[in-house]
Amino acid sequence: MHTGLKITAFAAAVAATFGTAYGVGSGIGDVTADERPAAAQQHGHEEKEPTKDTGSEEGAGGEGHGGHAEEAAPASDVIPGGLQVSERGYTLDLEKDRLARKTGEIRFTIRKDATGKPVTSYKTEHGKELHLIVASRDLTAYRHLHPVRAADGTWSTPVSLPEAGDYRVFADFTPRGEEEGLTLGAGLGVAGTYAPAPLPEHATTARVADGYEVRVDGELKAGVASELTLSVSKDGKPVTDLQPYLGAYGHLVALRSGDLAYLHVHPHDGKPGPGVSFTATAPSAGTYRLFLDFKHDGEVRTAAFTVHAA
Known part of the structure; x- marks a missing residue:
């Protein structure tokens, strides 16, 4: 994985994102x-x-x-x-x-x-x-x-x-x-019947099992580095004792809807919550799915968001 504080900025974007309508298959x-x-x-x-x-x-x-x-x-x-x-x-x-x-x-x-x-x-x-x-x-x-x-x-x-x-x-x-x-x-x-689900709607908060909620602040932008802060709470109270997971308080992966272009963004050095900050650059405008892995009470959990890059 890349160890810099931000993902490598892409010079621009690919020619077009690919369509993702897949049929229902039985095999x-x-x-x-x-x-x-x-x-x-x-x-x-x-x-x-x-x-x-x-x-x-x-x-x-x-x-x-x-x-x-x-x-x-x-x-x-x-x-x-x-x-x-x-x-x-x-x-x-x-x-x-x-x-x-x-x-x-x-x-x-x-x-x-x-x-x-x-x-x-x-x-x-x-x-x-x-x-x-x-x-x-x-x-x-x-x-x-x-x-x-x-x-x-x-x-x-x-x-x-x-x-x-x-x-x-x-x-x-x-x-x-x-x-x-x-x-x-x-x-x-x-193998099996394939019934693709619609992409979840854009949201700035994600609920995770056991009373956890994660909020994302900031805006993902195409071709421009921007800061995203993901804040973790449990039962309505900020979590301030996140545990290191693979040497960091959080790991963020972004995938572009359509062709699944991949961005792996590592966090800034910071405190163990409630906010974990990242710097990211989207390769193009479009819709992205964010997946945040964080560890608390000895268990790794994942929060997922749908966001739009301007």
Whole structure:
């Protein structure tokens, strides 16, 4: 994970956000696109963008979750994290891109494209060599996982997902010898009937189990760094004794509705609550889903928000 106080500012945004209307499928072949590495020709893979069932051209702006049209973004040569299975000479190679059940195991390797061999040496950031995020395409399900690496470079982790359907896996890591980290993404399907949910409405507060509530203050902006403060309360009282989780009082992931462009934002150094502040830059205008992980009373909890970047 990136260790700076703010996420790397993107120069501009990608050409357009992708449509996300997915049909209801009865089997796994209907719920997920087949994604393969583009830069690892030696593995016989070829990257493909997810196929839409709306009849729109690939890469054109379509309707987002909940029937809201996604706004087109200015053209850019900079691609946000998580949109590519291969980048900067590395490839995320999932052993299986389909799970037969909602509970199973994710196994993968990070390969060096020049040699085709798995990477076995990583920098440790926030206590882990690699952080794995799994999110549903409709952005209603989210998992922050920490897989275990075997000596041969194979990563594995158990996973329990709430519904069948279409997911995306994000690997956030820094290979040893590299100055900057990177985030690679790949599609993952879970067998069963897929009924995507509408994206939750914009809100500045999120209720979490056991009486917790999180409020977000500040505005996410496209192409401009801005500060977001997320304040935690329980039973109406501010929480001032948040516990460190992976070396910080909170971890924030933002995913863009449509193509699931990935932003991982680390907090400023600060007090253990109630507010945890972040500096973030959205790659484009549009709708984003924020996921905040925080730890209190020995348990890690997640608060989710839908926000709009101006």
